[in-house]
Amino acid sequence: MKLQPRQQLLDIWKAVARASLDGDRWAWGGRDGSNSISDTEQLLCLMFPASELTAFKIDVPDETAEDVLDALSTLGDSVEVPKRLIRVISEYLDTYTDDLGRPVFAGGSYFKSSEPGQEPTKEQQALDVVDSFSMSVTLMLSVLGFLKVFRRSVRREELLREILDVEQRAAKRLSAAMVNLLRSFTINAFEPGSAAGRALIRSVNQTGSPDRRVIEELQRQLTGVRAGLRDLTIGSAQVDLDNPTCCSNAAGAGASSRARPRWRPTSTSGRSPKGRRPTCRSCISPSSR
Incomplete structure (x- = not known):
């Protein structure tokens, strides 16, 4: 069997780009619908290879490989692709930030009930989940690396302000995810x-x-x-x-321990309602709290 990892990754990018656009709008949601885990995974499919593999970089428009541009042609040319991704990342950060400006890591539709025919309650869906913390760390690191390089080739003041805004919010989400991840064990x-x-x-x-x-x-x-x-x-x-x-x-945070502190949110440490513990994705019963 002949392995072609580069071509396979390009095929994945092409499929992600095609599936993620609904007209001119970004289409969120995986098999479980839109939530802080599925949406993070969707962005990671593009951002992680772009930040980790030199051959797949898209943060320097003049140096983007032709086969990469072909795979992402649905999103635009070498200049439009990074600009579109910045708008998508900004939309993601808007969605997973509450009214007080705190990052949100709720599981939402990611949770499934262990009781047949029943769905998790809204309170249960609002619980933070370790998966969201860990993947947010990876995504935000990829995003910050991408923005740091791309802004060097940007001259428009409006776009530079947009990049700075996304950078600040991504850094805040990264800090919140890291703190929550530490306190989840x-x-x-x-x-x-x-x-x-x-x-x-x-x-x-x-x-x-x-x-x-x-x-x-x-x-x-x-x-x-x-x-x-x-x-x-x-x-x-x-x-x-x-x-x-x-x-x-x-x-993991699904375990019980008298030694674990009760989480009290701050302006930079993310959102976790008083008295609640972040949870792992393990099935939850509608009667559980």
């Missing part, structure tokens, strides 16, 4: 002989080795991780990681 330390410890050993021990050897090997491999986790004390209680016999795990 909890560290739990436990003894190897506890129920959690035995479950971890069973999961790790795929060769039937003695438990003591498994524990020693696990501790050896996690030495660097344990050392780094000691520094993660922002907004959280201190966890005992100094005992070499202890095990630990880092759980």
Whole structure:
């Protein structure tokens, strides 16, 4: 089988560009409709390769490759493509910013109920979701890199002001996503002989080795991780990681922990209603809160 990654990526771009335009308007929404995850993924299909792969860059109009222009011809020429993407990114940031100017990471239509025939409530759909935090970090980094390079070739004051506005809002969303992502995880330390410890050993021990050897090997491999986790004390209680016999795990925001702080939003840290925790995408019941 002959692999052609460049051509395959160009084909993806062509399909995304074709599917994303409804006349002259950008068409949002994936299989679950428009939400902060699906819309981020849609933009990432274009922005991530453009920012990471030199051959796919679109931020210097005079240097855009011909096959890239052909794949994105639906969006315009080498000058119009980046300008259109700036408008689309601005629309995305407008959509996922609330009336108080705080970034929104709600799951919305991304959530599905575990109860047949029922839909998540509006309150549940308004819950922030870890997937949105993590992908927003990647997208905003791609956007900021793209804008930084593209503005060097821009002379029109109006377009420069538009780029500056998008840059500021993208940086704000990046900061909010990073803070929320950090606060969405909890560290739990436990003894190897506890129920959690035995479950971890069973999961790790795929060769039937003695438990003591498994524990020693696990501790050896996690030495660097344990050392780094000691520094993660922002907004959280201190966890005992100094005992070499202890095990630990880092759980996503769907897990419950008394050590996790209640999130209190600030003007730059994103939106998460008082008393609510961000959630993972795991199925939620309409009766849950």
